[in-house]
Each structure stands twice: as C-alpha cells, then as structure tokens.
Amino acid sequence: MGQLTIGNLAKHAQVNLETIRYYERLGLLPSPPRTQSGYRLFPDDAVRRLQFIRRAQELGFSLKEIRDLLGLRLRPGTRCADVRGRAEAKIAEIDEKIRSLHAMRKALVRLVGACSGRGPVSDCPILESLAREEHQ
Amino acid sequence: MGQLTIGNLAKHAQVNLETIRYYERLGLLPSPPRTQSGYRLFPDDAVRRLQFIRRAQELGFSLKEIRDLLGLRLRPGTRCADVRGRAEAKIAEIDEKIRSLHAMRKALVRLVGACSGRGPVSDCPILESLAREEHQ
DNA sequence: CTTGACTCTGTAGTTAACTACGGGGTTTAG
DNA sequence: CTAAACCCCGTAGTTAACTACAGAGTCAAG
Numbered sequence: 001m002g003q004l005t006i007g008n009l010a011k012h013a014q015v016n017l018e019t020i021r022y023y024e025r026l027g028l029l030p031s032p033p034r035t036q037s038g039y040r041l042f043p044d045d046a047v048r049r050l051q052f053i054r055r056a057q058e059l060g061f062s063l064k065e066i067r068d069l070l071g072l073r074l075r076p077g078t079r080c081a082d083v084r085g086r087a088e089a090k091i092a093e094i095d096e097k098i099r100s101l102h103a104m105r106k107a108l109v110r111l112v113g114a115c116s117g118r119g120p121v122s123d124c125p126i127l128e129s130l131a132r133e134e135h136q
Numbered sequence: 137m138g139q140l141t142i143g144n145l146a147k148h149a150q151v152n153l154e155t156i157r158y159y160e161r162l163g164l165l166p167s168p169p170r171t172q173s174g175y176r177l178f179p180d181d182a183v184r185r186l187q188f189i190r191r192a193q194e195l196g197f198s199l200k201e202i203r204d205l206l207g208l209r210l211r212p213g214t215r216c217a218d219v220r221g222r223a224e225a226k227i228a229e230i231d232e233k234i235r236s237l238h239a240m241r242k243a244l245v246r247l248v249g250a251c252s253g254r255g256p257v258s259d260c261p262i263l264e265s266l267a268r269e270e271h272q
Numbered sequence: 273c274t275t276g277a278c279t280c281t282g283t284a285g286t287t288a289a290c291t292a293c294g295g296g297g298t299t300t301a302g
Numbered sequence: 303c304t305a306a307a308c309c310c311c312g313t314a315g316t317t318a319a320c321t322a323c324a325g326a327g328t329c330a331a332g
Binding site for chain 1: 277278
C-alpha cells in the first residue's frame with residue numbers, strides 16, 4: 001500500500017480517471033510525485049480525499065468551495081484568525097443546511113404519517129414548508 | 137396578494153425571470169393560468185415554491201430530484217404505498233446528508249479549537265474525516 | 273521483443289442548469 | 303395616444319463539472 005497509479009486510484013475511489021486529472025488541474029488534489037517516465041504515483045489517502053470531494057458535492061458544495069474547505073488547515077505561515085474565521089463561517093453555513101434538511105425531513109415524515117393514517121391532511125404542497133428562513 | 141406577473145414573481149423570489157420559464161418547462165412549477173393576452177399569472181405561493189427549489193439545490197438535490205420531491209403528495213389516484221416508499225427513501229437520503237454534515241462540522245469545530253488553543257493537533261488533513269461511510 | 277494494457281498531454285465534446293437575445297405583442301403612466 | 307416597461311416564444315450562448323478522444327510514450331506478460 002502507499003502508491004497508486006491513476007488508474008488504480010480511479011478504481012478504488014470509484015471515479016472516472018479523467019476526473020482525477022481534472023481535479024488535479026483545479027487544485028483539489030495536490031500534484032502527486034511522478035515516476036521518471038512521468039506517471040503519477042498517488043499516496044493511498046488520495047482515495048479518502050476523492051471520497052470527501054464527492055460527498056461534499058452531494059451536500060451542495062461547489063468544487064471551488066471544496067477546494068477552500070480542503071485548504072483550511074493550520075500550517076505555520078497561515079494566519080490563525082483567518083483560518084478560524086473561515087472555518088466559523090463554514091460552520092454557520094453547515095448549520096443552516098442541517099436546519100433545512102431537518103425541516104425537509106419533518107415534512108416527509110408528516111407525509112408518511114398521513115399516508116399510513118389516511119388522515120385528511122396533506123393533499124396539497126407538503127414540502128413548501130422549507131422556505132428560506134431569511135438566509136442573510 | 138394572489139396574482140403575480142412573471143416579473144414580480146422573479147423580484148419577490150430573487151431569481152432570474154428566465155429561470156422561472158425554464159422551471160415551468162421542466163415541470164418544477166405548474167403552468168400558471170394566463171390572461172387573455174397570454175401573460176402568466178402566478179399564485180403568490182409560487183414564491184415559496186421557488187425558494188424551496190433554490191434551497192433544495194443548495195442541499196445537493198438536482199432539479200430532477202426536486203421535481204420528484206415536489207410531486208410527493210397524497211392525491212386521490214396516487215398509490216399510497218408508492219408515495220410512502222419514495223418518501224422513506226428520501227428520508228434515508230436526508231439522514232445520510234445530515235450525518236455527513238455533522239461529521240464535517242465536527243472536523244471544523246476541532247480545527248477552530250486547535251486554532252485558539254494553539255494545540256499541536258491538526259496540521260494535516262482535517263476534513264478527510266468525511267469519508268463515504270459505505271454509502272450503499 | 274512484441275502486443276495489449278496503461279499512462280501522458282492537450283483539446284474537444286457533453287450535460288445540467290441557467291441566462292441572454294431577437295423580434296414581436298401588451299400595458300400603463302404621462 | 304405614445305413611449306417606456308412588460309410580456310410572449312424560440313433559439314442560442316454560458317458556466318461548472320465532467321468525459322472522451324487522439325496521438326504518442328511506457329510497462330509487463332508471454
């Protein structure tokens with residue numbers, strides 16, 4: 001373990017090979033070392049990084065946002081207050097998403113309940129419940 | 137209240153006017169009644185519907201998925217078990233998203249903590265925590 | 273030592289989700 | 303009653319995020 005060609009990485013992470021090169025160009029994956037003949041050799045934790053990217057996309061983050069998220073770390077040389085600020089902003093954004101998902105969930109649970117109960121409720125718009133709660 | 141031209145709807149819901157026509161074509165908004173000259177007249181709850189769509193997009197749902205979500209309702213003529221099944225599947229998907237967001241949140245909180253504490257923790261990949269937990 | 277599977281780069285094509293535009297009719301404020 | 307501001311439809315252009323392809327080099331099994 002510890003060295004993956006691009007094809008093997010693609011297999012393990014279940015993404016298209018070309019997507020990996022694309023992400024590298026966009027700065028989502030650090031450029032890996034190469035063999036003397038130019039082949040990429042990825043560390044095996046690149047698999048997790050790719051999975052993180054895919055999952056974050058499913059949560060509604062753009063690749064640009066994900067790049068920023070992945071860049072959030074404390075290295076000597078980064079200003080702590082800056083990292084902290086950006087992290088806190090992201091936390092707030094995540095809390096907002098969680099709240100919205102809970103509202104959506106609640107509406108669906110209500111729908112399922114009305115279904116088994118055959119209650120007179122919920123003929124009309126169920127999901128309209130999720131209006132943007134004055135989101136900045 | 138009660139009747140919105142497409143331009144007013146666009147203003148109230150903060151979306152581009154052309155986007156509204158686009159959503160109507162895709163079946164995300166029901167085709168509204170028209171004036172005798174052909175102008176659309178939307179009921180005012182179209183605003184909430186548009187906000188729902190936008191919010192759901194930010195949560196990572198595609199327009200196709202959102203159309204399905206909005207179609208989930210109990211009308212006489214829809215098979216209850218079917219609606220129920222689809223709703224339950226959506227609930228499971230939402231729970232998965234919520235779990236992932238919590239994992240992401242936790243990692244960010246840890247980052248902020250390490251920041252103020254100047255702990256030796258978390259130089260390296262913080263967000264790698266969010267790997268796809270064997271997602272079906 | 274060749275053949276098939278990989279890899280490289282650069283460029284072009286695709287899909288989803290808009291967004292804009294042109295050429296026309298309609299409404300309304302002055 | 304006319305000019306600005308709307309609206310109509312159809313079509314074309316844009317952006318993000320892939321995905322494919324062409325032409326050439328590399329590696330590994332037999």
